[in-house]
Amino acid sequence: MADGSWIAIDAMGGDEGLATMLAGVAHARRRHESMRFLLVGDEAAIRAGLESHPNLSAASEIVHAPEVVGSSDKPSQAIRRAKTTSMGIAINLVKQGRAAAAVSSGNTGALMAMAKLALRTMPGIDRPALAALLPSLGDNDLVMLDLGANAECDARNLVQFAVMGAAYARTALDLESPRVALLNIGTEELKGIDSVREAAATLRASPHLPMTFTGYIEGDRLSRGQVDVVVCDGFSGNIALKTAEGTARFVADLLKRAFRSSVRSKIGFLISKPATELLRHHLDPNNHNGAVFLGLNGLVVKSHGSANAIGVSNAIQVAAKMVRDDLTRSIASDLAGIEAQAA
Structure with a gap:
């Protein structure tokens, strides 16, 4: 993973709750010491949860989000609360350049809608x-x-x-x-x-x-x-x-x-x-x-809602690998080849 890269984590998403998300992030951190994280969600709850993961505390920052996207929320509802929910804020951290990728275990439809609106599709996609x-x-x-x-x-x-x-x-x-x-x-x-x-x-x-x-x-x-x-x-x-x-x-x-x-x-x-x-x-x-989610001007990874700590860790590994190998650049280069062939 590139030096200086941060991964934004929607710490409140997923069926298994905050404890499982933090355990998964901590597991990913143990596998790769270079990883750093922006943990998005209820600050007090995250800070209390980090007491069980001192190694993660040293490699993370907390970004407070007062709300959470529910599993039954419609994408249109989620979009209206993008600036106050942990999912929306995690995506916006990618848009702002503070994070190289975002990972969420939350509502798939809402994640897709917010990511597409915030990051937009790549040229040619x-x-x-x-x-x-x-x-x-x-x-x-x-x-x-x-x-x-x-x-x-x-x-x-x-x-x-x-x-x-x-x-x-x-x-x-x-x-x-x-x-x-x-x-x-x-x-x-x-x-x-x-x-x-x-x-x-x-x-x-x-x-x-x-x-x-x-x-x-x-x-x-x-x-x-x-x-x-x-x-x-x-x-x-x-x-x-x-x-x-x-x-x-x-x-x-x-x-x-x-x-x-x-x-x-x-x-x-x-x-x-x-x-x-x-x-x-x-x-x-x-x-x-x-x-x-491929084809966006930014990297977003969807972890399964019922994933355990190992599953969350593996989703983070996917995000880190895409950052390291600059997946967005590879897609842009291949699309240029298709367009040149058609010209």
């Missing part, structure tokens, strides 16, 4: 996209976007998402030329709606981008490790994400039920415990926490 890392059988995780920020997208949006997703994969996964695919109902060239086919044509005609466009991928192949970035509209992406999360919980619960069904099964569980622990670790969303 029509809409920001929500991207996250998902588990895969490959050598690395999978970047998928959009996961819900834009329900309807045209071909231009999808191409921009591909550029941003590839830039994010190069940063988050340390890949030189990520394999990028469009989510579709088949792999044949003529399959899919017009916007998907048009986006594919544009990407095929842009061979000099730092990515490898592989064409289409179907939903049942997402986790097979065949690609590094999957691009889709937010409607499809959110359904795919929730389906994958539900399937993971189903498999975990099914295994628990099977192992408890008989004495023989319980003995089998003890024998296979190392393998089941590996599976549990791989499917635990806390180990893949930290969705990113």
Whole structure:
């Protein structure tokens, strides 16, 4: 992480409360001593919470926020209170240049709306996209976007998402030329709606981008490790994400039920415990926490609302890595390549 960089933390957001947020920030600090934080929220509560984390106290400042964005608040309501809520103030610290990135576990819709209004989209980007890392059988995780920020997208949006997703994969996964695919109902060239086919044509005609466009991928192949970035509209992406999360919980619960069904099964569980622990670790969303709003003039990371301290720490790690590798600059450079190709 660059010297002098601060990360703004919405300390009041999330289902698990202030204690979990501070524990996560303290864990991130122990992993990387260079990190420094602006903790945004109720000053008295944060100061009391820091008594349990002396190492964090020395690397942080408190920015008081009298209000909190609730989980049920509408984006329009949240925007009107942007100057007084912990979420809005954290985002504005990025806008003001006091923080290099903001991290929040709060209301996703409100975070997206406030971030877009305060930071605006980058030149050449029509809409920001929500991207996250998902588990895969490959050598690395999978970047998928959009996961819900834009329900309807045209071909231009999808191409921009591909550029941003590839830039994010190069940063988050340390890949030189990520394999990028469009989510579709088949792999044949003529399959899919017009916007998907048009986006594919544009990407095929842009061979000099730092990515490898592989064409289409179907939903049942997402986790097979065949690609590094999957691009889709937010409607499809959110359904795919929730389906994958539900399937993971189903498999975990099914295994628990099977192992408890008989004495023989319980003995089998003890024998296979190392393998089941590996599976549990791989499917635990806390180990893949930290969705990113790509395409803004500033870095904002969404931590899962139910994330534990390790999950919060991982979301902060995502933010720090994007700051260090200057993700925004990489996206701008790749977009310039697309525009030059079209000229």
